[in-house]
Amino acid sequence: LFDKLETWVRQNHSYDVPEVIALPIAHGSPPYLKSIDDWVAP
Structure with missing residues (x-):
């Protein structure tokens, strides 16, 4: 996931x-860590 994000950021x-x-x-x-999991889960 990190590699895809890094590529997107570099290109955009x-x-x-x-x-x-x-x-x-x-x-x-x-609760905060769970909310992050909920936001970024594929």
């Missing part, structure tokens, strides 16, 4: 070097 963003990074989530509110 106006910056020469857009920020495209992945960071691990070590801790978070369970």
Whole structure:
């Protein structure tokens, strides 16, 4: 998924070097993390 997102951002963003990074989530509110899963689930 990250590779597809990075490709899309590079092709569509106006910056020469857009920020495209992945960071691990070590801790978070369970309801918030579930909402992220719901938003990005294929």
